[in-house]
Amino acid sequence: MDADVVIVGAGPVGLMLAGELGLAGVRPLILERQPRLRETPKASGFNGQVVDLLRYRGLLDRVEAASGRPVVPAPGAPFGGVHLDFSHLADPPVRVVHLPQPRLERLLSERASELGAGIRRGHEVAGVSQDDATVTADVRGPSSSTSPTAGISARPPGTGSPASTSTPPTPITGQPMPC
Numbered sequence: 001m002d003a004d005v006v007i008v009g010a011g012p013v014g015l016m017l018a019g020e021l022g023l024a025g026v027r028p029l030i031l032e033r034q035p036r037l038r039e040t041p042k043a044s045g046f047n048g049q050v051v052d053l054l055r056y057r058g059l060l061d062r063v064e065a066a067s068g069r070p071v072v073p074a075p076g077a078p079f080g081g082v083h084l085d086f087s088h089l090a091d092p093p094v095r096v097v098h099l100p101q102p103r104l105e106r107l108l109s110e111r112a113s114e115l116g117a118g119i120r121r122g123h124e125v126a127g128v129s130q131d132d133a134t135v136t137a138d139v140r141g142p143s144s145s146t147s148p149t150a151g152i153s154a155r156p157p158g159t160g161s162p163a164s165t166s167t168p169p170t171p172i173t174g175q176p177m178p179c
């Protein structure tokens with residue numbers, strides 16, 4: 001299994017990163033130790049810049065469809081021990097998405113796959129090593145009873161080339177993100 005980039009962990013961050021790399025023409029491989037998508041309750045929803053990130057990438061429609069509820073402005077938000085009241089503002093700055101984390105992870109998994117990412121569940125990364133050209137992950141996968149580790153080489157973009165001579169990324173379509 002070769003890839004341009006190996007991502008350890010198919011949580012929301014790894015999955016979103018895989019999508020971003022896919023948009024840039026980079027071929028990532030996600031290694032996730034859990035054998036299947038988690039149903040563990042974690043986030044029940046999210047707000048803040050995550051919502052903007054999803055909007056910039058044109059994903060809010062899919063998020064709303066998965067949620068079954070529209071993305072709405074929050075009338076208020078906790079900030080440490082202080083409750084911020086936005087109810088008097090014409091355009092409240094914080095948007096809220098009601099989507100349990102397992103469903104967000106499913107959505108981001110589907111998108112990462114659509115953009116060319118490989119996702120291997122049930123594969124735990126036990127260590128990484130590198131030389132000038134490659135990073136190799138030691139992986140414990142489902143066939144660990146016969147072969148406890150597997151080597152996966154992640155080459156810099158531009159097959160087999162050092163990062164300094166890699167090909168430039170494909171221009172990303174979508175909305176530019178403000179700095």
Ligand SMILES: Cc1cc2nc3c(=O)[nH]c(=O)nc-3n(C[C@H](O)[C@H](O)[C@H](O)COP(=O)(O)OP(=O)(O)OC[C@H]3O[C@@H](n4cnc5c(N)ncnc54)[C@H](O)[C@@H]3O)c2cc1C
Pocket residue numbers: 008009010011012013014031032033034041042043044045046047101123124125126
């Ligand atoms: C009870 C609870 C409630 C929460 N509520 C909210 C909320 O309401 N709103 C909100 O925004 N956030 C909430 N959070 C926080 C949110 O869940 C985290 O911010 C989010 O999961 C972080 O995503 P991540 O991708 O960085 O890490 P994770 O979700 O932790 O994903 C990391 C992944 O990497 C995998 N992994 C780790 N090591 C290896 C390895 N060596 N090899 C292979 N795979 C590996 C793990 O199995 C995991 O799937 C809550 C968290 C908890 C625990």
